[in-house]
Amino acid sequence: MRRNYGASRYRRGRRYGRRDDMWMVPVHYGPDHAPIIAEFGRMLWRYRAELAPLYWLFGCLLAGAWLHSAHPHWWPLIVLSGVAGIVVLAVRPATLLTRFPVLERWRVRVWGAGFIVAVSAWLTAATIHGATAGAMETLAALATGVFAVPWLWREDRRRLTRVRIIRDHFPDTADAAGLTGARMVSAVMDKWGWTARIKLRRGQTYSDVVKQLPELESALGARIGGTRAEPVPDDASQFTLRLVETDPHAQPIVWEPRPVPVLGKSRASITQPVTVGVFEDGAPITVSLLRKHVLIGGATDSGKSGLLNVILARIAECGDAVGWGIDLKKGMELAPWSSVLHQLATDNDSAERLLQAGVDELEKRAEFLMARGRREWYPKFDAPQLFIIIDEYAELSKKAQRLADSIARRGRAVAVVLIIATQRPTQKAMGESSALRSQMNIRFCLRVNERPDVDLILGAGKLAAGWDATKFDGPGKFFVSGPGMDIPRRGRAYLITDEDVTETATTYARPGSHADQLADTAGTRSPQGRSDGTGGGPETIGAPSGVSGPEMALWAALRDAPPEGVTAGELQAATGKGRAWVYKRLKAGQADETVTSPSYGRWRAVRPRPPAPVDQPADDTGPTPEGNTGGDPADEPESH
Numbered sequence: 001m002r003r004n005y006g007a008s009r010y011r012r013g014r015r016y017g018r019r020d021d022m023w024m025v026p027v028h029y030g031p032d033h034a035p036i037i038a039e040f041g042r043m044l045w046r047y048r049a050e051l052a053p054l055y056w057l058f059g060c061l062l063a064g065a066w067l068h069s070a071h072p073h074w075w076p077l078i079v080l081s082g083v084a085g086i087v088v089l090a091v092r093p094a095t096l097l098t099r100f101p102v103l104e105r106w107r108v109r110v111w112g113a114g115f116i117v118a119v120s121a122w123l124t125a126a127t128i129h130g131a132t133a134g135a136m137e138t139l140a141a142l143a144t145g146v147f148a149v150p151w152l153w154r155e156d157r158r159r160l161t162r163v164r165i166i167r168d169h170f171p172d173t174a175d176a177a178g179l180t181g182a183r184m185v186s187a188v189m190d191k192w193g194w195t196a197r198i199k200l201r202r203g204q205t206y207s208d209v210v211k212q213l214p215e216l217e218s219a220l221g222a223r224i225g226g227t228r229a230e231p232v233p234d235d236a237s238q239f240t241l242r243l244v245e246t247d248p249h250a251q252p253i254v255w256e257p258r259p260v261p262v263l264g265k266s267r268a269s270i271t272q273p274v275t276v277g278v279f280e281d282g283a284p285i286t287v288s289l290l291r292k293h294v295l296i297g298g299a300t301d302s303g304k305s306g307l308l309n310v311i312l313a314r315i316a317e318c319g320d321a322v323g324w325g326i327d328l329k330k331g332m333e334l335a336p337w338s339s340v341l342h343q344l345a346t347d348n349d350s351a352e353r354l355l356q357a358g359v360d361e362l363e364k365r366a367e368f369l370m371a372r373g374r375r376e377w378y379p380k381f382d383a384p385q386l387f388i389i390i391d392e393y394a395e396l397s398k399k400a401q402r403l404a405d406s407i408a409r410r411g412r413a414v415a416v417v418l419i420i421a422t423q424r425p426t427q428k429a430m431g432e433s434s435a436l437r438s439q440m441n442i443r444f445c446l447r448v449n450e451r452p453d454v455d456l457i458l459g460a461g462k463l464a465a466g467w468d469a470t471k472f473d474g475p476g477k478f479f480v481s482g483p484g485m486d487i488p489r490r491g492r493a494y495l496i497t498d499e500d501v502t503e504t505a506t507t508y509a510r511p512g513s514h515a516d517q518l519a520d521t522a523g524t525r526s527p528q529g530r531s532d533g534t535g536g537g538p539e540t541i542g543a544p545s546g547v548s549g550p551e552m553a554l555w556a557a558l559r560d561a562p563p564e565g566v567t568a569g570e571l572q573a574a575t576g577k578g579r580a581w582v583y584k585r586l587k588a589g590q591a592d593e594t595v596t597s598p599s600y601g602r603w604r605a606v607r608p609r610p611p612a613p614v615d616q617p618a619d620d621t622g623p624t625p626e627g628n629t630g631g632d633p634a635d636e637p638e639s640h
């Protein structure tokens with residue numbers, strides 16, 4: 001029986017010159033159009049960012065019409081929402097900045113504020129008078145045009161459009177490069193270029209890609225060596241393609257401070273890696289400073305102080321890290337950080353005292369950990385990691401070098417670490433002990449004049465393995481070796497200007513800092529004039545227990561308690577903490593049998609004072625692997 005497939009199908013059949021018997025192919029009317037509708041819907045979704053101004057326009061028209069007809073008295077709510085939006089934009093809470101870092105830019109905030117004002121004003125008027133009253137529609141269309149231009153012309157939108165073009169043309173590119181059938185499944189554009197995930201044709205492998213990389217570079221019109229392909233470990237049919245369009249190292253890299261919210265938690269944590277610059281492929285250079293000693297080596301004017309300043313700025317941003325500085329160039333390099341550093345030594349006598357205080361702190365921490373049966377110090381805001389920053393190590397006296405050596409050997413586990421900058425870490429410059437260099441976990445090698453200096457800074461065999469730092473052609477360029485960084489990738493540090501240093505030091509000034517102490521001594525500071533930071537804990541480095549935090553003060557008071565014990569009130573006084581805080585820890589101490597109560601309401605530690613910690617063995621093979629030093633912060637206990 002002949003079936004009727006409808007007039008439109010008949011017309012289509014005629015148009016394509018089909019014979020009558022071809023109608024017997026069962027084609028359904030509905031599904032022929034469904035893909036068109038689905039495709040249309042997909043386009044609306046796919047280009048949602050480009051179409052956003054139109055969506056807003058229609059959304060406002062509909063909302064205005066509905067509000068006017070159903071709730072014309074709701075207009076104060078709209079005004080209030082608008083005001084709330086402006087306030088949120090003005091104070092930039094930390095959670096909002098984390099989600100939308102772009103709000104750090106003032107232009108974006110101005111645009112956002114204008115947009116909120118326009119939408120809430122129009123909706124208020126529409127709620128009262130109606131969305132179609134007077135010139136309301138014209139006003140809405142005009143405002144849409146005004147706000148759409150910067151929205152569509154913003155930088156990331158232009159990048160996105162470019163990425164789409166590259167993706168759409170990728171099949172042709174792959175064909176020209178001898179990788180026929182490969183297609184781009186996703187791509188991300190950044191300041192320096194783009195990174196894409198490429199799906200290969202069945203049977204093609206990552207090795208084919210490596211062979212064809214020069215052809216791919218040519219097909220993409222990239223610089224020679226401007227592309228990098230990396231396998232995707234869990235999928236042999238895909239690889240990641242990175243193309244660098246602008247050489248990130250061609251110009252100094254502008255310093256990128258951490259966004260500072262007006263409200264909310266503003267401090268980063270040293271348990272997270274910090275970014276110090278950019279690799280030549282545009283990838284950020286992130287290093288974990290958690291319980292790591294750092295060595296910075298390089299010739300004069302290679303940018304050592306610049307890099308040291310970047311690291312100091314990152315430390316300043318972290319609430320659970322404090323710094324002490326030694327700068328024997330009369331404080332020329334580190335003095336701008338005096339509102340962040342809790343101690344600053346500018347001559348050998350004070351350097352020796354500072355390093356001795358570092359050793360004392362280290363021993364107290366080790367003792368505390370041992371008494372608690374723990375191996376590693378987990379930095380917290382009231383028990384921070386202590387960095388001792390030494391600019392030009394070679395200038396230190398023999399005694400100071402011996403103390404630094406002791407810290408290098410024993411400090412990692414207890415989060416008392418060194419950051420050392422030096423021109424040539426020769427045996428002579430690094431003091432009597434050859435072990436100090438080998439204790440450095442992270443090593444930055446800037447430009448050096450002599451090829452053997454590479455091995456001195458980075459460890460034996462590095463020059464032969466391609467880490468030739470004599471070829472760096474600009475300040476701030478370096479190789480970095482350390483946990484997870486064992487291939488020679490050229491990096492460049494951010495260029496942090498004197499103004500950036502001043503701004504960072506002011507933003508993250510610590511109470512009880514060296515600057516505060518100087519002002520106190522000179523009697524030039526009012527009680528209100530204290531540095532306004534949060535990282536130093538209840539006391540300051542001047543009183544070393546301040547770095548260790550109240551947990552250690554509690555433990556020290558319990559350890560030193562007489563046989564009859566001390567009262568909770570005395571413990572409160574020793575720690576500066578409240579009754580609940582003290583009792584919570586006493587209970588925990590009783591539970592793990594480190595605290596005992598000799599009589600009602602009195603407490604003391606169970607264990608006697610343990611012996612001093614032993615030196616860590618030197619590791620002459622280079623930076624210590626991550627697992628040996630810090631472990632994974634995620635595995636760490638929350639408290640000490």
Ligand SMILES: Nc1ncnc2c1ncn2[C@@H]1O[C@H](COP(=O)(O)OP(=O)(O)OP(=O)(O)O)[C@@H](O)[C@H]1O
Pocket residue numbers: 252253298299300301302303304305306307423475476477492493494495496
């Ligand atoms: N990351 C960088 N990008 C661009 N220029 C930089 C960078 N770091 C430093 N410079 C510039 O290089 C010059 C020397 O830098 P710096 O003082 O840090 O070198 P240095 O190795 O500490 O020198 P010295 O050993 O004499 O103290 C300065 O003019 C500085 O502005």
